[in-house]
Amino acid sequence: MADFCTVGAGFSGAVIARELADAGHTVDVFDDRSHTAGNCHTERDVDSGVMIHRYGPHIFHTDSERVWSYLKRHTEFMPYTNRVKTTSGGRVFSLPVNLLTINQFFGKTFSPSEAREFIESQADLSIEDPITFEDQALRFVGRDLYEAFFKGYTQKQWGCSPTELPASILKRLPVRFNYDDNYFFHKYQGMPREGYTAIVDQILDHPNITLALNTRFSRQQTSDYEHVFYSGPLDGFFDYELGRLGYRTLDFKEIRAEGDYQGCAVMNYGDESVPYTRIAEHKHFSPWEEHAKTVCFEEYSRACGEDDIPYYPIRLANEQAMLRDYIALAEKEDGVSFVGRLGTYRYLDMDVTIAEALAAAEAFIDLRAANRQIPAFFVSPV
Ligand code: FAD
């Protein structure tokens, strides 16, 4: 039996296991899936040779020097810039909303300052402090762009009206008054040459780490270890005894074709009448590769059932109340820390996941050396 264990061989579990192994400890890593890398798992499609992102498109982006250099120790990153298009009302536009989007949508040739003035004239300035997603959109882009690009998409993605969602979801997207169509504004962005699973396998490749795939960890096993880092679902650890935290899940409908299907990696669909939110064409995530065939996935979002894979935590008022109750339970549990996107019930990008995992392992090693209590959460889930 090892000293410690991590539940989950995604970035959270793998990074923590490696840090502990490097510090001289033995670590067991469990994952109930047949592969490593969790939701970031990539695999080469046998028929086309295309690198597939099995659980949806993943583009790495970060401002963190530490995370960027950590990952570059484990893989080669290729230059990649995420440029998203959207189809709305039978026309194609550039996202995030930028000067090209505004000029095309309104049939204008605005300069940056003219566009800014125009959008301000469209905006609902009476909304001083936007609380809901819809308020945020009406305040910053106005009704026309909101209805074309955000209203239908968001309804499909979250299964509820944008009036019920927090403004914070839309704040993730910029509005630009220039022609910059880079979806992200981070300093580093790229795609691992051999995919994400190869990175995680490299991270886990250490003589002190024992990996058990297809192996479900249950609460009763906690006492087998001095300490457990659990990156599975928080409610699942407690066998859902207080109910289920709400998630959205995704269904992927595969499309196979010859050549180039849609000419870009990600095409969003703003109209509510189109049932999927977007189509991802995976060979465009590896633009340095050439493949005659192509594989795409239409993405359908729906409420997560008991046997579905949880993707996006919903975190509305009901879930927040249940979350607090689960936190209270977790804080009474000995020998376990809850980490990662499922363990802390938060949407986390990969870079944040890795930064938090590095920090958790570091804090753990220090606290243990000082004989101090190890917290249930290194980062508060609320
Ligand atoms: P996970 O990857 O979910 O790993 C947890 C693992 O634990 C899973 O394999 C699970 O099966 C296993 N497990 C759970 N319970 C148990 C148990 N009891 N016993 C054994 N194993 C268990 N981030 C970006 O930075 N860029 C992107 O472009 C991006 N795109 C995304 C697109 C989608 C559709 C989604 C949903 C997320 C995206 N993300 C993206 C976020 C990214 O997926 C997460 O940051 C990352 O997966 C978090 O890693 P994790 O290890 O915490 O969790």
Ligand code: UDP
């Ligand atoms: N969104 C939208 N239309 C789009 C893209 C995004 O309405 O074409 C909304 C949607 O509600 C989404 C949010 O903006 O959840 C944040 O966008 P992001 O691209 O960060 O979505 P995610 O990565 O969470 O899928």
